[in-house]
Every structure is written in C-alpha cells, then in structure tokens.
Amino acid sequence: MKVAVVGLGKMGLLHASILNFLPNVEVVAFCDKSAMIRRFSRKIFAPAGVKVVNSTEELFDLGLEAAYVTTPISSHSTVARDLYASGRVRNIFVEKTLASNYEEAKELCELAQHYKGVNMVGYMKRFAVTFGKAKDLLAKKALGEIYSFDAYAYSSDFLGVNEGSKASAPRGGALRDLGCHVIDLALWIFGDFQVDSVEPQSLSGEVSRDLVRFDVSSSGGLKGQVSVSRSMENYRMPEVGLSINGSKGTLRVSDDKLDLRLNEGESFTWYRHDLGDNVDFWLGESEYFREDQHFIRSILDGRDAEPDFRAASKVDHIIDRVRA
Numbered sequence: 001m002k003v004a005v006v007g008l009g010k011m012g013l014l015h016a017s018i019l020n021f022l023p024n025v026e027v028v029a030f031c032d033k034s035a036m037i038r039r040f041s042r043k044i045f046a047p048a049g050v051k052v053v054n055s056t057e058e059l060f061d062l063g064l065e066a067a068y069v070t071t072p073i074s075s076h077s078t079v080a081r082d083l084y085a086s087g088r089v090r091n092i093f094v095e096k097t098l099a100s101n102y103e104e105a106k107e108l109c110e111l112a113q114h115y116k117g118v119n120m121v122g123y124m125k126r127f128a129v130t131f132g133k134a135k136d137l138l139a140k141k142a143l144g145e146i147y148s149f150d151a152y153a154y155s156s157d158f159l160g161v162n163e164g165s166k167a168s169a170p171r172g173g174a175l176r177d178l179g180c181h182v183i184d185l186a187l188w189i190f191g192d193f194q195v196d197s198v199e200p201q202s203l204s205g206e207v208s209r210d211l212v213r214f215d216v217s218s219s220g221g222l223k224g225q226v227s228v229s230r231s232m233e234n235y236r237m238p239e240v241g242l243s244i245n246g247s248k249g250t251l252r253v254s255d256d257k258l259d260l261r262l263n264e265g266e267s268f269t270w271y272r273h274d275l276g277d278n279v280d281f282w283l284g285e286s287e288y289f290r291e292d293q294h295f296i297r298s299i300l301d302g303r304d305a306e307p308d309f310r311a312a313s314k315v316d317h318i319i320d321r322v323r324a
Contacts, residue, residue: 001024001025001026001065001066001296001299001300002026002028002062002063002064002065002066003019003025003026003027003028003064003065003066003067003068004027004028004029004030004031004059004062004064004066004067004068004089005019005027005029005030005031005067005068005070006030006031006032006056006059006067006068006069006070006071006079006083007031007032007068007069007070007071007072007079007095008030008031008032008034008037008038008041008052009070009071011070011095011122012030012032012068012070014283014284014288015068015070015093015288015292016030016068017281017283018281018283018288018289018292019068019292019296021280021281022292022293022296025296027050028049028050028051028062028064029050029051029052029053029058029059029062029064030045030050030051030052030053031052031053031054031055031056031058031059032052032054033054033055035054038052038053038054056079056082056083056086057082057086059083059086059088059089060086060088060089061088064088064089065089065091065299066089066091066092066093066118066295066296066299067083067089067091067092067093068092068093068094068095069083069092069093069094069095070095073097073099073100073176074100076094076095076097076098076099076100076104076108077099077100077104077105077107077108080092080094080108080111081107081108081111084111084112084114084115087115089117090115090116090117090118091117091118091119091299092112092117092118092119092120093119093120093121093122093292093295094108094119094120094121094122094309094312095121095122096121096122096123096176096180096181096184096312096315097121097176097180097312097315097316097319098121098309098312098313098315098316099313099316101316101320102313102316102317102319102320104316105309105312105313105316105317106313108309108313109309109310109313112308112309112310117299118295118298118299118303118304118305118308119305119308119309120291120294120295120298120305120306120307120308120309121307121308121309121311121312122291123180123181123184123185123188123291123307123312123315124181124285124287124288124290124291125181125182125184125185125240125255125287126184126185126188126287126291126306126307127286127287127288127290127291127294128255128272128285128286128287129272129275129276129277129286130253130254130255130256130257130258130270130272130275131185131189131253132275133253133258133270133275134189134242134244134251134253134258135188135189137251137260138189138244138246138251141248142246142248142249142251142260143244143245143246143247143248143249143250143251144246144247144248144249145246145247146190146222146244146245146246147221147222147223147245147246147247148222148223148224148244148245149186149190149222149223149224149225149242149243149244149245150224150225150226150227150242150243151182151185151186151224151225151226151227151240151241151242151243152182152226152227152228152239152240152241152242153178153179153181153182153226153227153228153229153238153239153240154178154227154228154229154230154232154235154238154239155178155229155230155232155235155237155238155239156230156231156232156233156234156235156236157230157231157238158210158230158231159230159231159232159233160231173210174210174211174212174228174229174230175212175228175319175322175323176319177230178228178230178238178240179212179226179228179319180315180319181240182226182228182240182241182242183226183315183318183319184307184311184312184315185240185242186216186224186226186242187311187314187315187318188307188311189242189244190218190222190224191218191220192218192219192314193216193217193218193222193224193318194216194217194218194321195214195215195216195318195321195322196214196215196216196217197214197215198212198213198214198215198322199212199213199214200212200213200322210229210230210231211228211229211230211231212227212228212229212322213225213226213227213228214226214322216318239254239255240254240255241253241254241255248262248263248264249261249262249263249264255272256271256272257269257270257271257272258270258271258275294306
C-alpha cells in the first residue's frame with residue numbers, strides 16, 4: 001500500500017516510521033511547504049526512492065492508496081480538501097484536531113461521505129490500554145449506573161508564560177492542543193453531551209485559552225466537569241485522566257493506571273504493564289502503533305475506522321461551544 005505524508009514535522013515523521021514498519025505498507029512521498037525542510041529531507045529519503053515534494057498536486061501521479069495529514073491544525077481542512085478534490089486519494093488520516101472549527105469539520109465530513117474510502121483522526125488515547133479497559137468495565141456495568149465524571153488534561157508546557165504571550169498560538173491553544181484528547185475520550189465513553197457553563201483563564205490574550213474549566217451534561221442526566229491546563233505544576237509530561245462515579249463505586253483512570261473502588265469494599269488496580277501494553281514497534285507511545293495499524297487494517301478490510309471524521313467533528317463542536 002503506497003502512502004504519502006503531508007507535513008514533515010514531529011508527527012509526520014513518527015507516523016511515517018510506524019507505517020514503514022507495517023507489512024505491505026510503503027511511504028513513497030513526503031510533502032512540505034518549507035524549502036529548508038525539503039532540502040534536508042531529500043538528503044535522507046531520496047536515496048531510498050522516497051519523493052519529497054512541495055505541493056499535494058505533485059502526489060497525485062504516484063498511485064497512492066492513502067495519505068496522512070500532519071500539518072498544523074490551521075491547514076488540515078485545506079490539505080484534506082485538496083486530496084479529496086484530486087480524485088486520486090480516498091483514504092485519509094488527519095492528525096487531531098480534524099479542523100480549526102466545527103464548520104470546517106462538517107465540510108470534511110461531507111467530502112468524506114461523498115468520496116467514500118476510509119477516514120480517521122488521530123485521537124490516540126482511545127488506543128491506550130488503560131482507557132480501553134475502563135470503557136470495557138463501564139460497558140459491563142462494573143459501576144452500575146453512571147451519574148457523574150470529572151475529566152482533566154494537564155501539562156506544564158506553558159507554566160510561567162507571561163500574560164499576553166503568543167507562544168502557544170501555533171498549537172491552537174489549550175483546548176485544541178491538549179484538551180481535545182480528554183473531550184474525545186469523554187464522548188467515546190459516555191456519548192454525546194452539551195456544554196452548560198465555562199470558566200476560562202487566559203495566559204495568552206485572545207489568541208488561546210491556556211486554563212479552562214467547563215461543566216457538561218447529557219440528555220440522560222449525566223453531569224461532568226472538564227478541566228484543561230497547560231500551565232499546571234508537577235506535570236512534566238502531559239497527562240489525561242477521568243474520575244467516574246456510579247451507583248456501585250468509583251473508577252479513576254489515567255494514561256498509566258486504573259483504579260476501581262466498589263462501595264462494598266472491593267478494590268482493583270491495573271497498570272499499563274498489567275494490561276498487555278505490547279506492540280511490535282514502539283515509537284512515542286504504544287497507542288500510535290495501534291492507531292496506525294487500525295487505520296491500515298480498516299482500509300485492507302474495507303471497514304470504517306474509529307474515530308472517523310464524523311466522530312472527531314463532535315470534538316470540534318464542543319471546543320467551539322466552549323470558546324463561544
């Protein structure tokens with residue numbers, strides 16, 4: 001399967017490395033608008049027969065079966081539209097978030113439906129063994145009826161950034177850069193919900209919100225609170241987690257650990273290594289391998305991937321509501 005990667009940053013190189021490890025998959029081209037990056041990349045990849053090009057138009061005669069969009073969020077919509085419009089690429093993976101706003105996301109959903117193929121967005125937390133175990137336990141009613149949850153996404157990336165700084169703008173602000181993962185997890189686990197109230201604090205003027213807390217609810221009576229910050233002390237590495245309350249007890253889950261505490265007194269703890277967190281090629285996190293493997297297998301098997309554009313657009317919708 002011939003694949004191209006558009007966007008030669010960290011995520012583009014990460015996905016390309018994993019894809020080239022997978023059986024029967026070959027990355028045949030990179031596309032990036034930076035002349036400096038292209039010059040550097042050609043020295044590395046040209047000897048292996050990999051093309052490095054300036055525009056998506058130069059990809060369309062390569063017999064591509066799939067493309068990855070790993071450019072900055074602001075260009076996701078434009079790049080994906082160009083790929084679809086060519087009529088040559090129907091299977092498209094877009095790094096999170098799907099678009100810069102919900103209107104762009106809806107347009108991409110319509111294009112994906114028109115051109116068919118397999119589409120997917122890189123919400124890799126769904127492929128973490130801890131969150132997968134939590135979803136399985138909840139599906140088996142381990143907590144009984146769920147009535148509330150608290151979710152968080154924290155890092156210290158912008159701790160100490162001066163008021164008015166625009167340093168975080170290229171990453172889309174706290175919600176799109178980090179909070180999108182916990183929003184997607186909440187939608188995946190609990191289903192649709194609405195935003196009821198928001199408490200924002202800004203470290204970077206009107207460009208991005210670096211600390212935000214908001215309350216949500218579902219039509220079934222579920223209540224939740226989501227807290228996002230890239231300026232939280234003692235979070236050297238980004239962390240995402242949820243605390244879920246039900247009629248039978250409480251479940252707490254993060255990237256690395258899951259605790260189940262039942263009202264009757266029983267308690268259970270699982271760590272990543274307890275849950276078979278093994279992959280054939282580990283780069284970044286094991287979740288990246290699983291999501292790329294899932295996308296490729298979905299194409300080969302002719303089935304939908306998850307999260308697809310439609311599911312991912314719901315994250316863009318929630319972010320827009322919070323920002324509004």
